[in-house]
Each structure stands twice: as C-alpha cells, then as structure tokens.
Amino acid sequence: MTDHALLLVNLGSPASTSVADVRRYLNQFLMDPYVIDLPWPVRRLLVSLILIKRPEQSAHAYASIWWDEGSPLVVLSRRLQQAMTSQWRHGPVELAMRYGEPSIETTLLRLVAAGNKRITLAPLYPQFADSTTTTVIEEARRVVREKKLDLQLSVLQPFYDQPEYLDALVATAKPYLQQDYDHLLLSFHGLPERHLTKIDPTGHHCFKGENCCQNASPEVLMTCYRAQCLRTASEFAKRMGLPDGKWSVSFQSRLGRAKWIEPYTEVRLEALAKSGVKKLLVMCPAFVADCIETLEEIGDRGKEQFREAGGEELVLVPCLNDDPRWAQALSVLCERAPLAL
Numbered sequence: 001m002t003d004h005a006l007l008l009v010n011l012g013s014p015a016s017t018s019v020a021d022v023r024r025y026l027n028q029f030l031m032d033p034y035v036i037d038l039p040w041p042v043r044r045l046l047v048s049l050i051l052i053k054r055p056e057q058s059a060h061a062y063a064s065i066w067w068d069e070g071s072p073l074v075v076l077s078r079r080l081q082q083a084m085t086s087q088w089r090h091g092p093v094e095l096a097m098r099y100g101e102p103s104i105e106t107t108l109l110r111l112v113a114a115g116n117k118r119i120t121l122a123p124l125y126p127q128f129a130d131s132t133t134t135t136v137i138e139e140a141r142r143v144v145r146e147k148k149l150d151l152q153l154s155v156l157q158p159f160y161d162q163p164e165y166l167d168a169l170v171a172t173a174k175p176y177l178q179q180d181y182d183h184l185l186l187s188f189h190g191l192p193e194r195h196l197t198k199i200d201p202t203g204h205h206c207f208k209g210e211n212c213c214q215n216a217s218p219e220v221l222m223t224c225y226r227a228q229c230l231r232t233a234s235e236f237a238k239r240m241g242l243p244d245g246k247w248s249v250s251f252q253s254r255l256g257r258a259k260w261i262e263p264y265t266e267v268r269l270e271a272l273a274k275s276g277v278k279k280l281l282v283m284c285p286a287f288v289a290d291c292i293e294t295l296e297e298i299g300d301r302g303k304e305q306f307r308e309a310g311g312e313e314l315v316l317v318p319c320l321n322d323d324p325r326w327a328q329a330l331s332v333l334c335e336r337a338p339l340a341l
C-alpha cells in the first residue's frame with residue numbers, strides 16, 4: 001500500500017524577516033481563536049494593538065537567527081521530513097505549516113490529487129494544547145469538510161510520555177549532560193492559565209494548590225498542558241538518572257498581560273544565577289525543532305539575562321531537529337496514530 005501519506009505539521013514562520021511579512025504572519029497566528037481565545041471584536045482589537053510594535057521587534061529577532069536557507073523552524077522541519085521518507089513505508093511524507101506556507105489546505109489537496117486515500121496527520125507538538133494540537137486538527141477537518149475530500153484521517157496523539165520520544169530526547173541530550181554543569185533547566189513554551197482552566201475536565205484541578213500538576217490523575221493528564229510538561233520533565237530526569245535539585249522546569253514566551261503558567265523562565269534564569277549556578281544547561285522539550293523561541297529567546301536573550309544576574313555560561317541543548325533517532329521514533333509513534341472520528 002503506497003496511498004497512505006504522512007503529513008507532518010509544525011507551527012510555521014514568517015516568509016521573510018521583513019516587518020511586513022512578520023506582521024502578516026503574526027496577524028494570521030494571533031487571530032486564530034485557538035490562540036487568542038476572545039470574541040472576534042475583542043481579539044481583533046487586541047491583535048491590532050499588538051501589531052503596532054511587535055512586528056518590528058519580532059522581525060529584528062527573526063533576522064538575528066535566520067539562516068541562508070530560511071527560517072530555522074521551517075528548514076529543520078523540512079530536513080525531518082526528508083529523514084522520515086526512508087522510515088515511512090506506506091506512502092509519501094509531506095510537511096505543512098499551520099500558519100504561513102506551505103499551508104495545510106494546499107498540502108492536503110495535493111496529497112488527495114495524487115491519489116492518497118489515507119492520511120496520518122502529525123501535529124509536531126509533544127504536549128497537548130488547543131493553541132497548537134487542536135488548531136491543526138480543526139484546520140485539517142475544515143479542509144476535508146469544505147473540499148469534500150474522500151479521505152481517512154488518522155491523528156498522532158500527544159506523545160509527551162511516550163518512550164520513543166523520551167528515549168530520543170535522552171539520546172540527543174546525553175552528550176551535553178555528560179559534561180560538567182551545575183543545573184539543567186527544562187524550559188517549555190508557556191500558555192495563559194485560562195487555556196488550562198477552561199478545558200479542565202474535572203472543573204477543579206488547575207491552579208488549586210501549588211503542586212496540582214505534579215501527581216495529576218490520568219483524566220487531568222489528558223488535557224492539562226502543564227501536567228504533561230511536568231511529566232515529560234520528570235520522565236526525562238528519571239531516564240537520565242538526574243538527582244532532585246539538579247534540574248527544574250519553567251515556562252517561557254509569555255505574551256500580553258494575562259497570567260501565564262509559572263514559573264516563568266526569565267524569573268528562573270535570574271534566580272538560578274543568584275543562587276550560585278554558574279554553568280546552566282537549558283533544554284526546550286516542547287519544541288521538536290529549534291526556532292526563534294529557543295535560538296533567540298533562550299540562546300541569545302536568556303544567555304544575556306543569566307550572565308547579567310551573575311551566571312557564567314548558559315548552554316542551549318539543541319532540539320530533536322532531524323536527528324535520525326528522532327525520525328525513527330516519530331515514525332513508530334505515527335504508526336500508532338488512531339483513526340480520527
């Protein structure tokens with residue numbers, strides 16, 4: 001059977017580092033109701049306000065990490081797609097971006113036109129969030145519905161606790177952890193607290209008590225992004241044999257004034273430096289490919305913050321990117337993707 005395609009989907013980047021392209025990209029991204037979950041008129045107003053200054057700042061940040069071939073996130077995702085072609089035996093492997101190009105719509109239409117009858121959709125996010133996983137699935141469903149595509153869709157499930165993902169993280173991070181260091185910070189992308197409370201299946205889990213996510217029930221773990229991040233971190237630490245106190249978790253990339261999940265990475269970077277940590281390793285396991293959030297926010301700005309607070313060296317551990325062990329692991333995870341209803 002060669003008519004079962006694999007469609008990898010990542011977040012996407014601006015087409016270039018020009019302010020106009022960054023503004024277009026941020027507008028598409030932030031106007032997604034799964035990202036800024038406010039009624040349209042309020043969302044429009046808020047995003048328009050953000051778009052006054054942010055595109056210029058972000059364009060500058062993108063320019064500082066941009067490669068000759070393009071956005072690191074897109075280039076690395078493309079390389080992963082290449083590495084996956086020798087792993088996935090059922091049909092072609094394609095790549096789409098939720099925002100910007102290549103879009104989910106164009107890619108799905110091309111796959112169907114080429115005769116694919118089944119598609120495994122793989123949102124490239126280990127931990128579940130409406131602003132990442134759900135929006136990818138809903139966009140694919142919209143295209144299938146509106147274009148009346150005759151297609152069987154399977155969807156890769158969040159893999160935050162799956163041995164294949166964790167083992168790939170261990171294998172790629174190990175060379176960094178075998179060097180001398182004082183502390184490992186696992187910095188995950190943050191989310192507004194509201195994104196967690198509104199889908200809390202129990203109605204009374206999120207932010208009820210300091211350690212609410214630590215020993216989350218299976219029911220809570222289904223939807224709680226923070227609990228999933230903590231599980232990834234503790235499973236990673238267990239596999240690496242890291243003692244308590246040698247590692248900790250934080251959440252980065254806060255946008256706007258709402259309360260986001262804590263502790264914030266910028267606060268932890270300063271606190272760790274002030275507590276005497278000299279050499280800090282930082283891993284970003286919510287991202288499978290290096291991007292502006294890892295390379296610029298942690299690798300450049302975070303490094304400076306850490307040094308200014310008294311730290312000496314911050315080493316950014318690369319994401320899984322196109323490592324062959326990750327391509328192999330992802331292929332196994334995709335084989336297990338259940339049919340979507």
Ligand SMILES: C=CC1=C(C)c2cc3[nH]c(cc4nc(cc5[nH]c(cc1n2)c(C)c5CCC(=O)O)C(CCC(=O)O)=C4C)c(C)c3C=C
Nearest residue numbers: 011012013035058073129131132189255286287291292293
């Ligand atoms: C890894 C999972 C991600 C979650 C969860 C997420 C939520 C989320 N993000 C924003 C706002 C921004 N994110 C930006 C970049 C960005 N975000 C992710 C991943 C998650 N986002 C990635 C992989 C990237 C990198 C894209 C790249 O081109 O390299 C940006 C753009 C950059 C900037 O201006 O800082 C914004 C803005 C919100 C509001 C949100 C949840 C509500």
Ligand SMILES: [Fe+2]
Nearest residue numbers: 011189253293
């Ligand atoms: Fe983001």
Ligand SMILES: [Fe+2]
Nearest residue numbers: 206212213224
């Ligand atoms: Fe929680």
